Amino acid sequence: MYAKLALRNARKSMKDYLIYIVTLMICVGLFYSFMSISSRYYVSSLPVEYDLKLLQNLMRYPVIGITAVLIFLVKYVNNYILRRKQKEFAIQTLLGMEQKSVAFLFFVETLIMGLISIVIGIILGAFFSQVLTSNIMSFFEEEYHMYFSLFPDTVLITVIGFCAVFILIGFLNIRKIRKMKIVDMLRANKELQDDMKKEFLMPFMILVMTAISINKVMDGLLLYKQYKDVMILGSRGFMDVVSFYGNLILPLFFAGTVAMYLILCIIKRKLLSIQKLIIILTGFTILIIAFALMIVAGHPLMDRTTTNGAYMYVMIYLVFFMFAVFYSLSTLMQIFKTKSKRWKYKGNTLFIVGQINARLTSNTRTMSILAGTILLAITTFIVDPILSGWAMGYLKERAVYDIQIATEGNSKTTLNTLPDGDFTYVEETLEEMGIVLKDSLKVEFYYLNDKEFVEGSFEQPIMAISLSDYNHLRAMAGSTQIDLKENEFSLQWHYSVTEEEIEKYLKENKTITINNENLVQANEIRHREKLGEAIYSFSSDTSVVIIIPDILCKSLLIGKCNYYGNAMSKMSYETAQEINAALNQKIEQISKDHQYYTELRMRTKQRNEGISVALLTKLLLFYGGIVLFVISFTVLSLHQLADSSDFKHRFQIIKKMGVSDTSINGIILSQMGIWFGLPILFAGISAIITGRFYMKWTEVIINTLIGSKEFYDALFKMMMIIIVLFVSYFVSTWVLFKKNIELY
Amino acid sequence: MKREVLKIDHIQKYYGNKNNITKAIDDISFSVYEGEFIGVMGASGSGKTTLLNVISTIDTVSAGHIYLGGQDITEIDDRKLAQFRRENLGFIFQEFNLLDTLTLEENISYALTINKVPAAEIPGKVKHIADKLGINEILNKYPGEVSGGQKQRCACARAIVNKPNVIMADEPTGALDSKSAQMLMETLISMNEELAATILMVTHDAFSASYAKRILFLKDGKIFNEIIRGDKSRKQFFGEILDVMTLLGGDLRDVR
Structure with a gap:
């Protein structure tokens, strides 16, 4: 009988439940689609050189974690439904139904709705999962045709997970309903806005912000000391003065206002309303943010720490602003109503x-x-x-060549143990594994002169590469060749080097001297070809390689030696893993004798x-x-x-x-x-x-x-x-x- | 002869389908003149609320015409009804129907703003009415903070502030205790006499009705009787009403 009643109730109050179902559907759909990626059955038509296991393993738990936040939402919507139905509960109770049964009835009702939304949600999720997959494929630069399929393990975890949530919330509701009084249920709909509850959050935030403001005043003083002399002479003099004083005085006002309020409270011996205080503080907060942003926007003379510090303040004050603005809004409206007829x-x-x-x-x-x-x-x-x-x-x-191996001296390297460029072990291993190379290259990098090698130094200087090696590297990466005159040098830059840094370097190094030979800058000196990161020294200030004519290289000291290889056919992920392991094993053996770094990179x-x-x-x-x-x-x-x-x-x-x-x-x-x-x-x-x-x-x-x-x-x-x-x-x-x- | 403000001309209102017709109003005609205070009485189901609804343009008639200020409201375009309502009618309800989100002052001024009264004139008008009805002290309070009687007086102020042709009062004392009810009826009388408001009040309470100057009795959708106070004292009039109610078959429970 009750089951029938519950079913009929559920059908009748579909409209009330619409928002509940839609919310749950979205939650279930989202969870299912993201979870499906980590499913065992997730087959993507990826070519052999890719493997999704890593992604799947990494995805699973964060997705479950993020979904846990959604439980909050389910509970919230549930409360809303509960409130709407209280009058109904009251009538049922008045008619003689036990409160226990009323609660159980509601539980069954919500469970039915929940199950419906799980079913629809999973179907929705399956579609959404396909959209996600096509997005994933575009990351791998593969084409993808959508199709519909359900993964049993994902379905299972979705159903179990959400049912557990429903049952948990359901039991909480049963407890709540059983404890309710009929009178309260009847009045539920007429509940007026509760009076402003005692608020502790805002006073607490104000105190914290006061402390932060005082801190900001201190920072402002430091800043003033640090930059005073240089800045005021600068071209932006006036604005800078305004900005400095603003950043100094506004937080002081902030803290001062709070102090005034507290003093007034003590004098009058009662807690005064903080409404107006909040409005004033909101105003100060806006100004403080604006002035702090002036620092964030930066001045050529300011360093990163200063701007980042100012940015931290912006963030903190923004959070406070978001809270304060809603607190002051209703007071502001009240004022608006009395002032503006x-x-x-x-x-x-x-x-x-x-x-x-x-x-x-x-x-x-x-x-x-x-x-x-x-x-x-x-x-x-x-x-x-x-x-x-x-x-x-x-x-x-980075991933430009199938295999990249870089060797480079470190602090333990002596003149005799500099990288020797012996990569025979690589070719042996590859042959054993049955990998045929289409092209391979050993590249040597030179110190500009012998003195640049300093034994025991952690830092490496900028090194040079011969034009022919450089061009060969470019060819392997699929780029065009470059030309260089006999008395010229050119430069290959890392992507992270900014234009200003390049400008600075070029200004300081108009010419370079190698073996008493002066080289001048070539016309094209800003090469930024993607040639992998192994060509730059691991430990040098500027990531740049100097390209010089071959003839000059003969007498130079080799400080770094790289190996590059491209295979005939694409390597599968498993093969790449095997080669990687085998090569690393060999490298470890070799490094025992040779005291330099060796780094191995495989494209796959x-x-x-x-x-x-x-x-x-x-x-x-x-x-x-x-x-x-x-x-x-x-x-x-x-x-x-x-x-x-x-x-x-x-x-x-x-x-x-x-x-x-x-x-x-x-x-x-x-x-x-x-x-x-x-x-x-x-x-x-x-x-x-x-x-x-x-x-x-x-x-x-x-x-x-x-x-x-x-x-x-x-x-x-x-x-x-x-x-x-x-x-x-x-x-x-x-x-x-x-x-x-x-x-x- | 005073101006005829409201003329009800042979109106009928049916509910239901072909096989089962309920006649809520069965051929009613009467007129209300300017400055009148007229009561409409009748038991539950006599058709008084339907009558009020059709005059308020909230409901439509099945047949007949209603003229308000010379205009036939049964013929007004639906889109202009709202405008017509706010320009010609004021309402007082049993449940006060004040907006709980606004103060009493704002409740009254809102009625003026929707009638597009210039902002500068509004505070003056509100104050004037509030003075008359004795709610000046509580104007800045919210409906939740004042008593039922005060709420209803505020509702009266809201109804009259636009100087409508007719004020429709639907069981205005229904939700009040006897003391507040008496005070409210005196307020209505003063609105009628000092502010020259035309009031049409629907009630089933003989005590409230005894304040009116003329009373129509409805029974089963028809006018059953009509009595006029004339120079009689209120007490005499009250007795007369009770007599009619006994005739009407009205239960003594309705008489209070």
């Missing part, structure tokens, strides 16, 4: 402000946390293309590991970001839907008073726009500030490894995902809201 009495402002204010006063903390969550989510989406692009670009820079292994790491970063950051967005948007949307009975009542009143339907639609739209818009606006502004900094910080990487066009394309894609997510949440909330308050 003109706006207040215009159209429906009065009503909208009332609506927002009523919700804001009881939800300040949630709103701040939501804004923070959205900021975190947007930041994740900005960092994602930077990190994964970095990993991929770096891979292209590099690519596998590099792509796996890039993918891992990309997928996990993406998953994390999406989860955060889903959480914050769902909570925002529930905020609007939760009190629809209150809302309905209010809209009925104003409709009777003669507000037209079009106006009501306008009110709904602007009310929801503000509610969704505020946290997103604050998070967005903060994200722009922080994002700008990340980009500035990784400028070199974006420009050289990722390519700025590719980066902005990827960023644009991410932003589009955010917008699509936001719009779909907004529209569905809007539709549901209008359904909920349907008048008459």
Whole structure:
């Protein structure tokens, strides 16, 4: 009988449950799709030289970890449903049903809904998994055709995991319902906004920020001492003075205001309201952020520590700002209402402000946390293309040859134990393994003169390579040849060397002298071919190699010797692993006798590991970001839907008073726009500030490894995902809201 | 002769389908003149709420016409109804229906703002009405912070502040204790006499009805009787109402 009742209940209250099902579906779908990548059955049509095991192993636990955050959301939505159904519970109890049975009935109901959403979620997840796979394949530069399939192990873990969550939450609910009083259940819908609870978070934050402000004043004093003389003479004199004093005085005001408040409290012998204090502090915070940003923007004379330090302050004050702004907002609206008669009495402002204010006063903390969550989510989406692009670009820079071995002197190396360039063991091993080489090359690198070799030194000087070796390397990497006149030298630069550094080097080294022969700079001196990292010394200040005519090399001392090889056919991942192990074993034996570094790099292994790491970063950051967005948007949307009975009542009143339907639609739209818009606006502004900094910080990487066009394309894609997510949440909330308050 | 503000002309309202018709209003006609305070009484199901709804343009009639300020409201375009309502009608409800998110002052001024009254005039108008109804002291409080009687007086202020043609009061004392109810009825009287408001009040409470100047009794969707107070004292009038109610078959429970 009860089972029948539960089923019928579930069917009848489908509308109430819609938001529950949709949220769960998204959670299940996301979990399934990301989890499916680490499934045993995950077959991707990858060619032999790739192997996904590494990625699969690394993915599993972080995905489960991130999903754990979603439990919070399931609980939240569950509470919302619970509140909506309390009146029903009351009636059931009044009719004579035991509270135990009522609770059990609700448990069965939610479980049915949960199971439905698991089923739909898994189907959704299977589709989404295919989209992910095609993305993964594009990382490996392979084509992929989507198809539909379910992986038993992933299905099992999804079902077990989510059922466990439902049952856990279900039991908590049963306990809660059994303890409820009928009177409270009946009143649940009419619950007015609870009075501002005693707030401890904000006073605590204010005290912490005061301490930080005092610290900032100290830093400001140090900064002032450090740069005073140089800066004031500079061309930007006036702005610098403003910036310095601003950074010094504003935090002082911040701390001072708090001190004044405390003194006033002591004099009056009671705790004064912190509302106005928060408004003042919010104002100071904005100014402090602006002035700290002036330091972050930098001055040619400032060093990294100073700008980074200022950036830390920006971040801390931004977090405080996000909390303070929501706290002060309702007070500000109150002030606005009393001060501005003109706006207040215009159209429906009065009503909208009332609506927002009523919700804001009881939800300040949630709103701040939501804004923070959205900021975190947007930041994740900005960092994602930077990190994964970095990993991929770096891979292209490194994995150029099938085999690269570099040998180089270290602090133990003596003149007699310098690298000897004996790579016969490599060819022997390869032959044993049945690998046929298409092309191979032994490259020697020379000290510019004998004196540059210093025994026992940790650092290596910049070395030279002969033109013919250099050209051969280029040919192996698929590039064109370069020319060099007899009295010229050229340079091959590492990707991370900035244009300024190159300029500086070129200015200091107009000519170089080798064996009394003067060489001048060639016309083309900024070669940045991707030739692997082994050509640069492991331990030198500037990653650059000097290219000199062959004839000059004969008498030079060899300081570094590399081996490069390209195989006839592509190596499978397993073979590469075997060769790698065999070669490393031999290298270990040899290094016992020879005191220099030997480094082995295999393309297949590099690519596998590099792509796996890039993918891992990309997928996990993406998953994390999406989860955060889903959480914050769902909570925002529930905020609007939760009190629809209150809302309905209010809209009925104003409709009777003669507000037209079009106006009501306008009110709904602007009310929801503000509610969704505020946290997103604050998070967005903060994200722009922080994002700008990340980009500035990784400028070199974006420009050289990722390519700025590719980066902005990827960023644009991410932003589009955010917008699509936001719009779909907004529209569905809007539709549901209008359904909920349907008048008459 | 005073101006005719509201004219009900042979209206009917049916509910249900072909086989089972309920006549909520069965051919009712009457007129309300400017400055009148008219009560409509009747037991549950007599059609008084339906009557109020059709006059309020919240519901439509099945047949007949309603003229408000000379305009036939059964013929008004749906899109203009809201505007018509806010320009011609004021409402007082049993459940007060104040907006809980706004202070009393804001509740009253909101009625003015949706009527597009210039911002500069609003504070003055609100103060004037609040003075008249004695709620000046509590204007900055929220509905949740004042008593039922004060809430209902604020609702009265909101209803009259736009100077509507007719104020529709639907069981205004229904949710009040007897002391507050008496105070509210006196407020309505003063609105009627000092501010010249035309009031149409629906009630099933004989005590409240005794404050009106004319009472229509409804039974099964028809006008059953009509009595006029004239120069009688309120006590006499009250007795008269009770007599009609007994005739009406109204249960004594309805009489309080």
